[in-house]
Amino acid sequence: MGGYAFSDTAGSGGFVCTEDASVGSFTIPSFILSLLPAASGEMFISPHPLSHQVTIPGVDLAYFMDASNDSKSVVYQ
Numbered sequence: 001m002g003g004y005a006f007s008d009t010a011g012s013g014g015f016v017c018t019e020d021a022s023v024g025s026f027t028i029p030s031f032i033l034s035l036l037p038a039a040s041g042e043m044f045i046s047p048h049p050l051s052h053q054v055t056i057p058g059v060d061l062a063y064f065m066d067a068s069n070d071s072k073s074v075v076y077q
Contacts, residue, residue, distance in 0.1 A: 001026065001046075005076045007039035014041075018048060036076045044071035 004014030013036045019026040046069035056062045 001028070001044065003028075003036070003041060003043035003074070003076075005036040005039040005041035007037045010037035010039055012039075013037060033076065038077050040073065040075050042071045043074050044069045046070070 001019075002014065002016035004012065006012040015028070015032050015036075017026065017028060017032070047066045049065045049067070050063050052064040052066060054062050054064050
């Protein structure tokens with residue numbers, strides 16, 4: 001999961017956090033959110049890019065990278 005904020009006057013910032021989905025919940029640490037400017041932005045959740053290992057003959061290591069995500073517009077305060 002991650003997010004970003006952008007402001008013409010306050011600057012911009014972003015973050016990406018990871019957690020094993022089997023845990024069932026995740027809280028973004030407050031010190032991370034406090035570093036974002038008070039501005040509009042987005043939060044998103046997506047699959048870990050290295051979660052789908054595939055086998056390809058002649059290749060030592062390969063992953064199918066799923067770049068899909070769900071996002072929501074937010075206002076950071």
